[in-house]
Each structure stands twice: as structure tokens, then as C-alpha cells.
Amino acid sequence: MKLKQPAIIAFLCLFFFISVTRAQNRSVIIPGNIKLPQDSVINNLITALNGFLAQKDKPIKSNTAILKDEFLETSALLDEMMGIEQNDATKDAAFYKPYLINLVKQDAGVYAVQLSYIGVADGSPLLKATFSLLAKKVDGVFYFYSPLKQNTKGWRTKKQGNITFKFKDELDVADAKAFQQNVALIDGRLNANKPILQYYCDSFLEAQHLLGVDYKADYAGVVNNNLTANSDEQSLIVNGWSSGQHRFDPHDLFHDRLRTVMSSEVINRPVDEGCAYLYGGSWGKNWAEVSALFNAYVNENPNADWLQLYLDGKNYQNDGGKILKISYMINALIVQKLEKEKGFGAVMELLACGKREPGDANYFKALEKLTGISKGNFNTEVGKLVHGN
Template identity: 45%
Template sequence: MFKKYTFALLLALCAIGSYAQTKPVIIPPYLHIQGDSVQGKQLIASLNDLLSQLSKPNKENTLVLKDALPETSALLDEMRNMTDGKGADKKDIYPCYLTNAAMLDSASYLIQLAYMGVTNSVPVLRAAFTFTAQKAEGRFYFSSPLKSNTRGWKLKSDGSFSFYYSTALNLDKVNIYVKKAREFDKRLHAPVYQTQIYLCNNLPNAMRLLGIDYKLDYNGYGQSNLSAFENNIDLSLTGREVNDPAALDLHDLWHSRLHRAVSVAVINKPLDEASAYLYGGSWGISWPEIFKRFKSYMGDNKDWLTAFNDNKNFGVNQQYHLYVSYVINALIVQQLEKDKGFAAVIELISCGKKEADNENYFKALEKITGITKANFNNRVGKLVEAEAKK
């Protein structure tokens, strides 16, 4: 039997459930919620409790369905700060509305939220999300609809790797990806964990499957990935056609495997990018081809220190960028691994976040490799010459 709640009544119910939330979800007057009044109260209270905990780590959110933590974590990451616009004066300008609460069975609902506001007298949809709510012990627990949205998909398993797909699968590419991941893990002495990859063909499809109906940040974008790491599961939704050179990208794979073995808090991003060039290429371009393009771009310029500091982009455009300093660092990493082993590479990569003057980088570089600003041109020049002869 359908129950129609009036606007005033549902606002009161929101207040009951928002003890930990200063701005409860707004219930429009047209909204219908099936079920009895007690269940309606439980649903609204649980929803507000979920939203009030968005600032917590996702695994600590007590209203997340634990069996669906990885995919729900990816969805919650996308929901953070959606009430805010850009700028310190744009806080809480996109209130959260409950736009749908469709009963699926006696104990579960499909929930849809929209963050909407007005900017310069123009209505703006900031974001919209869909997730499911499952009742247990007098409360509702929430999850991404990813598993239900991909229930009919095929599965390709290889040890700890699982690939979910609905269209033709490029097995050669999948096999290369798994082989490379295992090589990276061995090199990194990485912990054992599960890898789940959903091949979604494009970003809008990946968003829809996860529960992102719309997000202003992604307006106009057709290709990208969504991911999360929870419950010892590395989850990724690949928003590119599987035969796209950037799909199942070995460059991104290096970042992913490195970040499971080394704390992101100590990783130097330029060195992370440099090692990704070396071990995985970039934009589907191999390391030898990247170096060839770099060498052509540099021409007769031998001032490697200035080039390193200027860090110009020599890619085809800003989107498909390739940076000079990353290639130089890749040459240093390659020689360091040859001379001292991979443990020394990890020590260098872990020199800390990039600083404006690269002080921590040059300090670690001198300690581990003996390269200083004074001998940089000479040492890097020799690395460039050696690589060019290969």
C-alpha cells in the first residue's frame, strides 16, 4: 500500500533522524515513500546518519553495508563536499534533496539524491546519486548499486584478479596486465590483495553503474576511471573502451601497485610518475618511445638541470602530456636500480611530497646516488647518452 507523506511531516521525521547532522536531507512535497510510518522514520533517520558521517573514513561509516564496502566507498568518495561550490564563500550552496525512495521489496529501497542550488539566478544540478538501502535490525544500511547493475556480466578470473565485462574482452591485453601487475608486486614486495576490475567502456557508463547519475565535475568527459581500496580489495571501474591504449594502462597500474606497498604520504609524485614512465610507459606509449620523443624535443640542449627545473611538456597536447623532469628522473631510477637494487629506488621515491624548491628531493638524490646540482648536467648527460645507444 502506498503511503503519501506531507512535506511538514517528513521534515519532522528528518529532524528526528538528524541528531548528528546539522543539515538533514530535504524532502520535497511530491515525494512518496511506500511502507508504514515506522519504516519511513527508520529510512529517513538512517539516511541522515549516513550523510552525517561522510567526513569519516568510509570504512568507519556505520551505515554502509559492509559486504559492499569497496564499491560503496568509491561512491561515497564522489559524494563528499557536494554541498559546496568553488571558493571559500561557496559553502553549503547546493542543498541535498531526496528525489526518490522506491521500495524494491519489504526491506529494501532504491534511494536517489540530488545536490541542487542556484548560481547567478541559474538553477544548477551539482550532482545526483543512486544507491540501495537494506533494512536490518531496525536500521537501513546503504550500498552502491554496482553489483545489481552488473549481475548479468561475464567474469574472467586469474588468481587474485577478477575482470567483469559485458562486451568483447581483449584477452591478450588482460593477460599482459595481470603479468605486469605480478611483476610490479614482486619488485615491490607488495602484500597480497584482491583486484576487481569492471570494464565499463566509457566514463558515463562507469558512473551510472556505480551510482553516479550526474556530477558537474565530470560534465563533458567521456573517459576516466573510478576506484577504491577497501576490505583488502582493489576495485576499479575502467571508463575506457578495452582496446583504447589507455585502458588497462600499465602506467596507472604502476601507481596503483606502488600505492598499496608504500604510503602515499611519503611518495614523491614526480618520482612516482618517472618510475611509471620507466616501468609502464604513458598513454599507451612505451618507455623507449617516450625517451625517443624526449631526445628529439631536447635537441642539442644539454642544460639538463634547467630543463629539469623548467619541466616543459613535450607531449602532443596538455591532455596527453609528457614531462621533461619525469624522463630525467626515470633515467636516474633506472641506473639506481641497476647499481643498488630496487630497495634504493623505493628509498628515493619515498623522499617525501614535492617541495617548491625540491630541497628534499635533491637531499635524498645526493645521499642515495651522489648526484648534486653541481654535477647534475654531467651525470644526467651520461645517462642520456647511454640510453640513446640502446
């Protein structure tokens, strides 16, 4: 079939528009009113920045634009930047675009870069996040990294065992000791020993800023949280936990330490969460407290269909968004029994049964092998566990 000339022109225009749009989705947008340094290398820096952004969602080890001396800290920042263009409501993977909002020359060959990810809906701008990076020219090539070390260069350091603490003035010795004891308990189960580098921040807001997260919509209103990353040699915790009995969450600590010995690609989340409930409680409540809440639910629902509740991901508590899930609690009870009867090696096998999938076939296959509990007898066997038989 031969296309007429107007159709060919229309097709080429459409092709050109799509190509330009896709290129813009991958490239930083420079607003007309931004003042750039009068420097001959700026064009090279912008080109390198686009290369960095093009790689940010790939496996971190394959990102060739990271300054290697700052790999661990930049890994944590890239975790926060991953998938930032996505609009979850509209499922638009490129809704938020990167805008260069500041570029400042610091020392020789070092530049501070600030990016905002902005989308437009119904004529109104929507800010998803703003990030700060540093760019350093090495052997004629620009590499990018988190400002964490620069932002904390005046901080003090204290090492206890395989944990290095970074802090401003004085270390809370009691809290550091409690943290070390919790790490030892978890590592003993996991057979983990990766050293930890922990920054004690005054708040989660400060933790974000120090790492290079100036604003992230996902964290608006969040008071307590940590920012973490792992390299082959060390674990990083930028601690923004500022309330509670201790400056850390034993629940999240289990998740962090598990990922030092097991790939997140094979971890089954309900089992992982069940372990975190058992060894660290949840939402500031300890194991006894989350168990008591579940026992109250059991007493109020004597004829519960545990299999269906598990498959449907139902909650047994929702305190203003602080959710406790039935599937997590069931796994906590299963893990408790499994560890007692077969040791933690069996628990590790259940943890590594694979990410949750529709129908949970991988989970039930591993569960039946390790415990004899299957879909067919799930209600009976879980009923025994929840009633303490």
C-alpha cells in the same frame, strides 16, 4: 561591556542563521515537489542518510554507515563523492548542496536513493554530480552501499590467478592475459600480491553508472577511465577503458598497484608519475614514445635549467590537455638508473619520501641520500641523464 537589547537580539539572530546554515550544509535538502514513499521508516532513513553524508569525507574504515558486505564497492563510490561540495573556483567548501531527488522502495528493507549536488551562481543552478545509493535496514539500522553488485548480478565470472574478471557475455581472453602479465611485472617490482576484482564495462559512462555515479561534472566528455578502490583483502577496478591496444592503461595500473603496498599519504607524486612513465608510458604512448618527445625537447633547449624547470612543474608536451611533465620524466630517468644500481627497494624509498611540498626539501633529502644528486649539483647530474651520459 553590557549589550543593549536590540544588539543582543541581532546577535542571537545571526547566531541562529549561521547554525541553521551549517546544519543545512551537512544535511540533505528535500525539495517540496519530491514524492516520498508512504512508509513509517522514511524519517529514520533520512536521518541515517544525513549521518552517512556527514561521514563521507572521513577515512572510509571509520564510516559506520556503510554496509560492511559492500565495503569495497562503496569505497570506490565514496572516493567519487569525497569533497563534492567544494567549488574550486571560489574556494567555497560548501557551495554544492545535496538534494534528494528520488527515493524508491525496492525489496523489503531496501531503498534506492538518488542525490544531486547543486549550487547556485548568478541565479542559475549548477549541477556538480548525481549519485545513486542503496539503503538497507539491518537490525533496525539503515546502512548505505553502492549498487554495483545489484547492477551486475547477471554478469559472468572467470578467475585467472589472483585476478577475478566480471563481464557480460564473453571475456576478451587476449586482453585478460595481457592485463595479467602487466600486473605480474608490476607486482614483481613492488612485491605486491593483493587479489584484483575487475569489472569489464563497455565504456566509462557505463562504469560510472554501474558504480552509482549517474553524472559528475569532472568526467564530462571523458571517454576512457577506471574507477578503483582498495580494501585490506582486495583491489577493485571498474574498467571503463574502451579504446587503445588493450582495455587497460599500464600507467594507471602502476599507480593502483603501488597503493596496495604503500599509503598514498607518503607517496611523492613526481616520483610515482616517473615510475608510471617508465613502466607504463602515458596518455596511450609507451615509454619509447614519451622518451622520444622528451629528447626532442632536450635538443630544442640545450641550455635548460633543469632544477628550475623541475621546481616550477613545467611541461615538455601539451597535446590538447594531454600533458607530459619535465619533473616526471626526470624522475623516470632517475628511477631507471637507481633501480639498475641499487634495486627496486631503493626506488621504494624514494617513492615514500612524502607528498610534494613547497621547495621539495623532503624529496631532495631522499634523493641525495640514495643517488648523491642534490639541489647544488642537480643541473649537472640531471644533464648527464637527459643526454644519456
